[in-house]
Amino acid sequence: MQKPDLSLQYRLMLPLAVVLLAVMAYPLIFSAWISLHDYRLTRLTDVQFRGWQNYLGLIENQQFWTAITNTMTFVVGAVSMEFVLGFSLALLLHRVRRFQNFYRAILLSPMFITPIAVGLMFRFLLNIQLGVIPHYLDKIGIYVDWFGIDLALFSLMLIDTWQWTPFMLLMLLAGLESLPKAPFEAARVDGASPWLIFRRITLPMMRPVILVALIIRGLDAFKVFEYVYAITRGGPGDSTETILFHIYKVGFRFFRMGEAASMAYVLIVITLILVTALYWSMKRR
Amino acid sequence: MPKITLENIQKKFGKNTVLDGIDLELGEGEFTVLVGPSGCGKTTLLRLIAGLDQVSAGKILIGDRDVTRLEPRERDIAMVFQNYALYPHMSVYENMSFGLKARGVDAGEVKRRVIQVAEMLGIEILLNRKPKELSGGQQQRVAIGRAVVRDPSLFLFDEPLSNLDAKLRTEMRTELLKLHRELHATTVYVTHDQEEAMSMGDRIVVLNDGVIQQRGTPRDIYFHPVNLLVAGFIGSPSMNMLHGKISGDRFASLDGAIVVETKNLPDGDVILGIRPEDIHQPADLTAEQHGCVLNCRIDVIELLGARAIITLIVVGVELRAVIEERYLKGISEGSDLIVVFDPDRFHFFDAVTGRRLNRDRFDEEQGIDG
Ligand SMILES: Nc1ncnc2c1ncn2[C@@H]1O[C@H](COP(=O)(O)OP(=O)(O)O)[C@@H](O)[C@H]1O
Ligand SMILES: [Mg+2]
Numbered sequence: 001m002q003k004p005d006l007s008l009q010y011r012l013m014l015p016l017a018v019v020l021l022a023v024m025a026y027p028l029i030f031s032a033w034i035s036l037h038d039y040r041l042t043r044l045t046d047v048q049f050r051g052w053q054n055y056l057g058l059i060e061n062q063q064f065w066t067a068i069t070n071t072m073t074f075v076v077g078a079v080s081m082e083f084v085l086g087f088s089l090a091l092l093l094h095r096v097r098r099f100q101n102f103y104r105a106i107l108l109s110p111m112f113i114t115p116i117a118v119g120l121m122f123r124f125l126l127n128i129q130l131g132v133i134p135h136y137l138d139k140i141g142i143y144v145d146w147f148g149i150d151l152a153l154f155s156l157m158l159i160d161t162w163q164w165t166p167f168m169l170l171m172l173l174a175g176l177e178s179l180p181k182a183p184f185e186a187a188r189v190d191g192a193s194p195w196l197i198f199r200r201i202t203l204p205m206m207r208p209v210i211l212v213a214l215i216i217r218g219l220d221a222f223k224v225f226e227y228v229y230a231i232t233r234g235g236p237g238d239s240t241e242t243i244l245f246h247i248y249k250v251g252f253r254f255f256r257m258g259e260a261a262s263m264a265y266v267l268i269v270i271t272l273i274l275v276t277a278l279y280w281s282m283k284r285r
Numbered sequence: 286m287p288k289i290t291l292e293n294i295q296k297k298f299g300k301n302t303v304l305d306g307i308d309l310e311l312g313e314g315e316f317t318v319l320v321g322p323s324g325c326g327k328t329t330l331l332r333l334i335a336g337l338d339q340v341s342a343g344k345i346l347i348g349d350r351d352v353t354r355l356e357p358r359e360r361d362i363a364m365v366f367q368n369y370a371l372y373p374h375m376s377v378y379e380n381m382s383f384g385l386k387a388r389g390v391d392a393g394e395v396k397r398r399v400i401q402v403a404e405m406l407g408i409e410i411l412l413n414r415k416p417k418e419l420s421g422g423q424q425q426r427v428a429i430g431r432a433v434v435r436d437p438s439l440f441l442f443d444e445p446l447s448n449l450d451a452k453l454r455t456e457m458r459t460e461l462l463k464l465h466r467e468l469h470a471t472t473v474y475v476t477h478d479q480e481e482a483m484s485m486g487d488r489i490v491v492l493n494d495g496v497i498q499q500r501g502t503p504r505d506i507y508f509h510p511v512n513l514l515v516a517g518f519i520g521s522p523s524m525n526m527l528h529g530k531i532s533g534d535r536f537a538s539l540d541g542a543i544v545v546e547t548k549n550l551p552d553g554d555v556i557l558g559i560r561p562e563d564i565h566q567p568a569d570l571t572a573e574q575h576g577c578v579l580n581c582r583i584d585v586i587e588l589l590g591a592r593a594i595i596t597l598i599v600v601g602v603e604l605r606a607v608i609e610e611r612y613l614k615g616i617s618e619g620s621d622l623i624v625v626f627d628p629d630r631f632h633f634f635d636a637v638t639g640r641r642l643n644r645d646r647f648d649e650e651q652g653i654d655g
Pocket of ligand 1: 303
């Protein structure tokens with residue numbers, strides 16, 4: 001038998017490998033290089049090597065830590081609300097057969113709007129002077145400044161919840177419907193109350209689906225940018241300045257690319273640590 | 286007073302009536318086998334008794350408590366499902382203790398009972414395993430253990446042995462019977478396997494098309510089937526059926542091959558049923574038992590071991606007979622064979638209604654209408 005010509009395989013893979021290198025590896029490596037230099041778009045002729053200085057500088061950088069804290073608060077808050085709401089709705093809906101396609105289409109529609117449009121939409125809906133929501137709240141005697149210093153970050157979480165609960169719902173509903181029916185019937189005959197069945201049968205059996213849904217939504221929420229950009233621009237003060245918006249500001253408004261790149265790398269590390277931790281804590285039993 | 290009473294149970298799925306007018310009483314400690322072909326409504330009936338589905342009409346009583354509208358957990362019933370339905374994420378111990386904990390039995394007692402039952406079933410070394418680490422037979426035992434440990438007022442088994450291989454099946458059959466003898470728990474055992482039904486039940490209930498066809502001891506059902514459905518379903522190989530006519534106390538099959546004297550049977554179209562083991566060699570019967578002698582041609586011989594099933598052809602009609610292996614010497618497929626019948630063992634059924642026609646002493650005692 002003739003030996004298969006391995007070199008042919010590699011040669012066939014070459015074009016794709018080159019494209020991947022160009023669009024993925026090159027920017028990654030280049031940004032890593034940038035993060036080690038004092039690289040400013042305004043002073044490209046004078047790029048200095050700074051070693052770990054950019055990274056060490058972040059430890060002292062109050063704005064950076066505020067952005068990280070804001071982002072964490074946003075992720076935890078928004079994803080928790082989406083999970084609780086999405087799971088409750090999924091539990092309610094998964095046995096309803098009537099009008100199934102209709103309500104599913106309605107419930108899922110927010111997901112299909114581009115986030116920047118959602119941001120703009122809510123900017124007007126919630127605007128204290130023009131918005132229709134504050135207008136009617138005012139009529140029943142409730143005065144809320146949705147984008148004031150206390151509430152702005154929370155309002156962004158609500159918007160995220162509005163748009164992404166359907167995704168949570170979709171994942172969890174699919175999960176619920178793929179569970180085998182038999183253990184639930186066995187538990188009913190065994191004498192378990194609905195609450196006990198939920199705690200001891202539904203939740204543990206849904207564990208893998210919940211894990212995946214939380215990770216996907218968590219990672220996505222980490223990247224929150226559009227709502228901030230469309231509505232608050234990080235304000236009032238720095239109360240809604242999320243990490244991605246901060247990086248954008250430092251990099252593309254202040255042109256301090258080196259510092260921005262180092263933040264981006266720290267962000268990657270933080271995300272990896274969080275995902276791994278979440279994964280293991282859910283996986284363990 | 287019977288332990289469980291079903292009164293005129295009806296179950297419909299949409300327009301499709303799956304169970305119709307089921308009346309059943311189960312005495313304390315009785316082992317009742319519910320047998321019927323696939324799709325006849327056995328699982329549906331068990332689910333109604335367990336409370337997993339609601340009846341369309343009728344009543345279910347436990348003792349004199351009406352449980353018809355109660356949730357499963359209020360009925361104190363344990364069910365062993367056909368596919369075992371173990372909790373996949375729990376260990377064997379947790380599977381078995383779940384029901385007790387749900388009922389608020391205290392931890393020490395739970396442990397004591399689980400271990401006791403596990404020892405009884407020989408699964409104590411499996412207690413820390415997950416269901417997916419068990420063989421089919423072991424999962425089966427766990428499912429039974431989960432039911433037994435609760436000490437319920439009624440056990441329901443839904444074809445518990447159908448997923449096991451033949452050898453394990455006969456072993457488990459014996460073991461289940463032993464278990465029943467120890468526990469004396471009221472039990473409904475469902476199977477589609479008539480042989481399993483015959484070998485296990487104190488009492489058999491034959492279900493077909495959602496209607497109870499006959500109830501009685503294995504002997505009653507086998508020797509005195511009340512209609513063609515039961516006669517055809519119980520027994521393997523199944524009963525030979527010959528279309529014919531009775532006129533003036535004489536039965537003649539349509540082809541004229543079989544002619545026998547009858548007593549006290551009305552004239553008309555009938556079906557004559559003969560069990561394969563009631564077709565004999567002339568030497569087996571005394572001369573006065575030779576009601577009918579036939580000359581047949583052997584079509585196929587299937588040797589089972591000590592016995593053989595032979596397919597005979599008489600004037601274009603096929604008859605299946607079970608004979609002992611020693612008679613096979615000197616005969617072969619294609620050769621001729623003389624067989625005799627004992628007319629006392631004939632079953633006559635009305636060709637239109639399918640009901641049994643011949644009444645014998647047994648029928649009189651049971652008060653079964655002829
Ligand atoms: N949930 C259901 N919806 C509609 N029809 C059903 C349902 N469950 C069972 N049936 C029908 O009822 C009949 C009896 O089913 P089943 O009780 O499972 O039979 P068995 O257990 O005797 O094989 C079948 O014809 C089946 O199609
Ligand atoms: Mg069934």
